[in-house]
Structure formats: structure tokens, C-alpha cells
Amino acid sequence: MELLWVGTAYLAGLIASRLYLPPLVGYLMAGYILNIVGVEANETLTHLADIGIELLLFTVGLKLKPSSLLRREVLSVGSLHLLIVTAVSALVFFGFNGQITGGLVIGVSLAFSSTILAIKVLEDSGELSTLYGRDVLSILILQDIVAIGLLAVANNKQPSPWALCLLLLPFLRPLAYRLLSASRDNELKLLLGVTLALAGGLLAVKVGISSDIGALLMGVMLAGHTNIDELSHKLWGLKETFLAAFFLQIGLADLPGYDELLQVLELLSLLPLQGILFFVLFLLVGLRARTAFVSSLALTTYSEFALITSNVVVEANLLPPVWESIIGLAVALSLAVAAPLNRFSHRLFSLLEPALVRFERKVEHLDRLPSSIGGAEWLVVGMGRTGISAYRSFNQQNIRVLGLDADPTVLQNLLADGKRVIYGDAEDSELWEKLPLAKVKGIILTMPGFEARSSSIKQLKNLQFNGCIGTLCFHSHEESELYRLGATFVIHPFIEAGKQLAEHMLDSTYELDLSELKLESISSMEAENIK
Template sequence: MPHATPLIATLVAGICLAFLAGLVAHRFRLPPIAGYLLAGVVIGPFTPGFVANQNLANELAEIGVILLMFGVGLHFSLKDLLSVRAIAIPGAIGQIAVATVFGLLLALAMGWSAGSGFVFGLSLSVASTVVLLRALQERRLVETERGRIAVGWLIVEDLVMVLTLVLLPPLAGVLGGTAQTADVDPDLTRALGIGAVWTAVGVTALKVSAFIALMLVVGRKVIPMILHYVAHTGSRELFRLSVLAIALGVAYGSAKLFGVSFALGAFFAGMVLAESQLSQQAARETLPLRDAFAVLFFVSVGMLFNPLNLIERPLAILATFVTIVFIKSAAAYLIVKAFGYPRTIALAIAASLAQIGEFSFILVVLGVGLDLLPAVAQDLIVAGALFSILVNPLLFMAVDHYGAKLDAAAAQEPDGSADAAPQPEEPADDMPEPTALTDHAIVVGYGRVGRRVVERLHAAGLPVLVIEERAGVAEALRESGIEAIGEPAGGRGVLAQANIAGARWFVTAIPDAFAAGTLIEQARSANGAIRIVARATSQAEADHLRQFGANHIVIAKEEVAAAMADRLLSGEARPVPSGDSAQGELDLPAPSPV
């Protein structure tokens, strides 16, 4: 008699079926997300055959949300967050208000009460963390201006939803449901004399403020200190474990002790770690788990969907879908434009928010439990989430295509032409002018390897430009007289900004062979004569990079072995000062040039 293994069964069924469905989707030129959602429908309770454990799938998906937000925090800083507060705070609140009003009108048209409509509208107003971040990361937009606005907008929405989940139970009676005030201490309410609702608001605000203060004051010192201590043990296994322990531990602790969401706690954990030199290594260590559990999120959404709803209530589903994808995104577009941002940024934000996800499910389940929403509301939310997630990659593709046409049209317009189109509205720091360098070397990555390459080229008097995603490191390079771009190399327009067409050499000094292959392919496509040098850790990686067009690949282990053998055979082997010894892969260079 086999043991009951629902966790293993859910993991195996979810990942294996998502893999197969994702391959089929890719074969038909559809977004892989479509395959993941279909996999969830197949193993869900509304289709025949194997049924995975829905509760376990949801918890596994929550791990993906935690790791995603932790990874975003690693590439974010408090300065980035504060820099977009002027648009993120009013924008998120305004967009939530518009979506809530339209959700209310839709609910009233279906014969629901105003209280039900209010909660239904709120559940339509908040975007999915996973969908938004996956879209930004696939396009390497997290560290661009539009990415910072989208993430800041997401954080504000997260805080609003945390407050909503706290206030809804005591307000349920006023809205026509069953009030619950168990979470509010009656003695505290009587002592303050301000009522249960305002007591709940005050307690929530204090908890969130205490958590943020703790992370910014204590976390900024303790978390990097822990990682640096573990890094000096030289154990990659312990380092990887420490990163996961920090991400999951802070997320869980913040939810239990301070009442904030897992996602918000993980984001702040990553943000305070971003100032450490080990932040990039930490991001790489969480990447495989992050991707795997993020896939389970889409599978879990598919499991909630009942295909019979398409037959039983098609008009209600269509109206919900239109509200999510068109009304909400149109509101976001108009708000961003009203603040003076260009069309490309406004469209990117609108596409980012044209979907719903995890918070919507939590809110609608709570609403049904408080007798605020009819059971059919959950079916509409699930259908709206599934179809909005499905079309979201298509919206981004349309935005990318339209943005490229805008850039091309702007580049072709002569200055001073009477019939010229309006000048591009992109701010200077979003679409900078290309470098004036020609016949230069472009070095991607300023880690231990990239730094030494740049030093040698600069000392030889050769023109060099560095592409380094850590903005602080890029700024320090510029101050030292070396041109640098502080964005991910795969971001839209970054290689063009580096004048890839006029460059003589292209060096990928990053350790990620998968990302390097994509960059090499783009560089070779833009400049067929460029000489491309890449690093690899194995012969398999070298073969992979050579297929994409690299001229010369340096395999680290072979080069080290050859150098050691040359020293021995020449009789010049001698002790190496400790400061020049190999430091292990976990040590990263200082975020400033030497």
C-alpha cells in the first residue's frame, strides 16, 4: 500500500504538466504562461482525472511570490522607492478607486448590493505580483524608470490591500454582511474611545510602521552581516541556505508578527540586502527556485477555474474581463500621462496592471466568508484572473512593438521639420543618447572578471564602455573617467546606447551563460564584424556560447590550470600574496572601480 504523498504528487503533477504544456504553447508561439494555466485546469477539481491538492498548490505558489519579491528587492533601493512616490502613491490609489467604482457598477447591474459591489470592485483593482514581476524581469525592465514606477505602484497596492483585509471584518456589518471584530481588542477600543474600525486602522498603521523601521534600522545592518559571515565560510551550500532562510524567514515573520503580507516582507528583506556586495550572488542563488515556484502560481490559478462558467455566465465573465484589462489599465494610463510621463512609460504601466491575482483571491474568499459577496463572485474573479493573465503577455508584446515604432519614428524625424511628429517624450534618464565612442570595447558585467578586463583595456589606452546593472557601480565608474551604463544589458535600447554597431569588441564577463548567449546573439545581429569574447565555466557552456556567435570563449578552469602548469614548468612558481589569492566565487568586488 503506497504512502499518501499529496505534497509530492502536487509538485510532480504541477511541474511536469506545466513543462509539457509550456512546450506546446511555445511550439504554437503562445506565451508559456498559457501552458501553465492550462496545466492547472487539467489537474484541477473541475476536470476528470488526477486532482492535485489545491491548498498545497496555493501555499507552494506563495513561496514563489516571496522569492520573486525578494529578488526584486535585491535590485531595488530605498532611494528608488522614494524617487517614484510622487506618482506611485496617487497613481495606485486613483487606479484602485476607478476600478472599485466600475466593479461596483458591474455588481449593481448583476443585482448585487452596494456593499457587495464595493468589495468586488476592490478585488478587481489590485494587480498580481507574480504576473507583473515576471513581465518586467523577462524584459529586463525592473531597474528602468518604468520598472521602478510599476514596482512602487505595486507596493502601494500591497499596503492598501493589507489595510483592507484588516478593516473588512469590522466593517462587514455596515456593508451588509456579518461583522467580525475578534481581531480588535475590545479593551483597547474602549480605552481609546475611537471605535473598532479606527482602532484597527491605528494598530495596522503602527505594525506596518514598526516593521519598516525595524528593517531599515536593524535589518540593514544584521542581514548583510549574516550573509558576509556565511560567505567567508566558503560554503556555497550554506550561502544558498542563508539566502533562502532570510527571504522566507523575514516574509513569514513579518506576516505573523506585524500583519503585513509575505510579499511585502520579502521585498523589504531584499531591499535592505541590496546595499551589500553579495546582492547579485544572492539573486542568482534564488533564481532556480523562484522560477519553479512562480510556475506553480500559474498552475494554482488554473486549478481554480471551472470551464462550465464560460457556458453558464459568459456575459458576466466578459464584463469582469473588460473591467480588469481595459478599464483599469486605461485609468492607469491616464493617471501616468496626467503626471507628465511619456506614452511609452504610461503604456508599460497600463499593461503591467491589466491583470489580477493572489490578493484578489484572498479578498473575494474573505468577502464570501463575511456574507458580503455571493459565491458566484469567486467564479468571476477566477475567470477574470485567468483570462487577464493569459492576455497580459500579448499586451506587453503590443506595447513593445508600439514603443519601438515610436522610437524609430522619432529617430527618423529631421530636426525643425514643419511636419515633424512631436519630439519623443522619454525623459533623458530613460532613453539616453548613444555614446560617442567608436571602435571601442563593450564589457558587460563589472564583477571580479569584468573589473580586471576593464583595468587592462583602460591601462592600454583602448576606449572602453561598461554595462553594469548596479547603478551605483556604474556611477562610480563614470566618476573615474570610464563610460558606463547602469542598466541590465538586455534592456530595450541598452546595446544601442552603447553603440554596438560601431564597437570593435564585445566582452560578456557575466557568469550566467544563458543570459550571455542572448546578449551575444543580439550583438552579433547588430554588428556582424564585431569580435566577441565570452567567459564560461565548462566546455558545454563554451559550445553553447559559440553557437550564438562568440569568437573566443575563455573557460576559467582551463585557463587557471594552464597558468599554474606554466608557472611550474618555467620554474617561476612562487608564493602569492594573500591579497591576490583566489577568493572563492562568493566574494564580489567592491561597488566602485579600483
């Protein structure tokens, strides 16, 4: 059975990727195909899916700072959205066959957005740490916290008083830090991450809280360690494999009938209204139209959490059993529609920009763009390891250089180190239009996403930028495309590393040979003098 699940998921994911869709859409379709041919989910698949979600939320916790939840745009947008949707749900389900509680719980749970899809899309595009990525992530976590109380209402259970003990996890941080530092081997780091994620989930279940929240809190406990990026990278492939089981599980749920399909379509028709509501709220708190649009699009889905609440509501006899299949298909279709839209969110905004920017508030925006670069002659966009290395190289030669990055935490750390950096999202077309580039000699683009690098080059050329443009490529097909768009030079980091290593080795060998020749020459001269 396991071979059938994995093989079908792979083939469907391969087809989806060839159609420029995320593989997770293929996993969903694989689940429905297996459902149609009579394959059923069992406890093994459910258990694998649960592990996948716990690993996902654990890795999210690794990058989370609790202070991010206290930002004005997070509290105001997240809270207002939930309150508005709750009020509307109460009106819609007020007379729902006398089952007001069940209808209200389902209605509120549909206000939640898919944590899995949003995080996966943001991680794949390298935007999880950007300003809007952090806002989206914080709102999703706020929704998860509210979800705990909603589940308690749905199943009429209260968390154990011992649940407050989970708040003591941060006090175990020194021990967790020591364990991670002591785990020098890669396989040990991977095992430690899995152990902590599962331990957090188990502790949460024991005190009557969702295992997902426990895994998240365990990740928050480790956040801030110097090796956290390495641990997150080690967990990436394992997490992706287990998450395939989650999407298969959705598809293997019962398929609704014709009447229920109509209700599914009605639910899907409400999704654009949710997106519009998020967009309006983001604008009201002072974000620019672009940030509000891409953030809203990432949140315009139904959450996999609705699958959990529908199951609990049905088991409590608050709604008919058919609602499980209705919610399951609605969530699956919302993910299938939202995935490709989020993939091209920046392109969509470029098309809609003239209409959307008119709704921006005339205030000092929270995500304001820089309008000055001082006397900088070179710009380094993307202050990761490669970007910082380029910045240092310019700085050591007393060349005036300025770094740009979309990650507020990265900027804060670099400013503390005395580096000249400013906020700037390279995929934002307005950034390049506002920056005074007349005196800039060259721009180095080191962002991980190919779409970000290629769109930046295209925008710079459209603005008739005459300076040099240097960038990276990680695949052979990217190099020709980047040159075609107008890049001055393109390097492959791994190929260049090999070349430099060989050159250094040859130089060392040459110097060693010269030293040996000198020693031989000196020995010969000494021998002649003795004679």
C-alpha cells in the same frame, strides 16, 4: 498526491516551454486539468504556495530601495491609476444588488497587477534592474501597500497597533548583516534566506498584516549587503519550485459555469483599457513611448491579490460565492495571455513604434537616450562582472572606452568610482540610431539575455556598423546564431575560463621544469668545479 501535483506540473510546463510560453502557463493548465479529473487542493498545497509567494517577495525586497517608491513617475502613475479605476468601479458596482461594498472591493482589487508574473518575466529577461523594471516593481509594491488597507475594509478587521513595530525591522540590519557574513557555506546562506522570509511572514501575520508584506520588509532589511546577489541566486531555484504550487492552486479552484464564463470574458475585455490607461499616464509623466509601452504591458494583468480579496468578500457575505471562481479564472487567463505578450514586448513595440511615438510629449524625457559618447573608440554594453572586466582591460591600455548600462544603481556606483559610463538600454532600437558610431572601432555586448544580444547585433548590422562586435554565448546553439547575425567573435565564458586555467597551469609547469633544469645545470657545474 504530491507526486501527482509535481509530475503534472512538470509535463504541462514542458509542453508550454516547447510552445515558447513560460512554464507558469503550463502550471496553470495543469491545475485546471487536475480539477477536471477530480483532484482537489488541500492545506499542504496551499501552504507550499504561501511559502513560494513569501520567498518571491523576500527576494524582491533584497533588491528594493525605499527611495524608489518616492519617484515622481511611481507616485503619480500608481496613484492616479488606482484613483481612476476606483472611481469607475464605484460607478459600475453602485447598484450591485445592494452589495456595494463587496463590488467596490472587487473592482479596486482588479486594478492591481500581478506581482508574481511581472517580477518573473522581468527576472527571466534580466530586466528587473532596468529603469522601466524598477518603475514597474515600485508601482507593484505601492499597490501591495494599498492592498493592506483594502483587506482591512473587506474583512472589517484592523491591523494590530503592534503592526507599526514592523517599521523597526531596518534597525536590525547590523545583526542580519553579521549573520549573512558569518554564513560562509552556501547551504547556510540558503537556510538563512528561507528563515528570514518565513520569520517576516510570521511576524506580519501576528500583527494582522499579510505575510507577503512581512517577507518583503525582511528582504528590504537585508538589501545593500555585499553578498546579496549571491543570496538571491541561491534562493532562485527553491523559490521557483514553490511558486509552481501557487499556480497549480489557481487552476484547482472551482470552475465557473456558462453564465459565469461570460462574466470572465467581460473582465478580460477590460484588460486592454487598463493597459491603455497605464500607457497614457506614463507618457504624461514624461517617459518615452517605448518605456511606457513595455512598462504598461508588464502591468496589464489581474493580480493574484484579487483571489485573496474575493475569498474575503465572499466569506463576509458581501458577494455570492460564485465570484470566487469567476475571479480565479479571470486572473488565470489574464496571466496566460500576458505571459507570451511580455516575452515579446520589445518585438511588439518595434511593430507598433511608428504609431506610438507620435504620442510622446515634447519634453525632456526621464528616460532620455544619450546623443554623445565623447571620444570613446570602444563601447562595453552591460556593466556586470564581464563588462567591468572588459572595461578595465581597455582602460589599463589607455584605450578610450565607454560603458553603457540600463541599471540606474549600477551607473551611480560606477560613476562614483570614476568610470566613464552612461545610461543605455541595448534592446532599445532608438539607442543605436542616436549614438554616433562612425568613429567606434568595436562594441562588446555582455548582457545576460540572448534576445538582447541578438537584437543588438541585428540592429547594428542594419545601421551598417562596420566595427567589431564581440559578445557572449551560454549555450551551444546561440553561437552559430550570433555569428549568423553578424558577430565578429563569440566566446563561451565557461569554456574560455577552462582554456585559460589549463594554459596558466601548463605555463606554470613549464616554468617549474625550466627552474629544475637550471638548478640541475648549476649543480652539475658546481660538481665539476669541485673536481
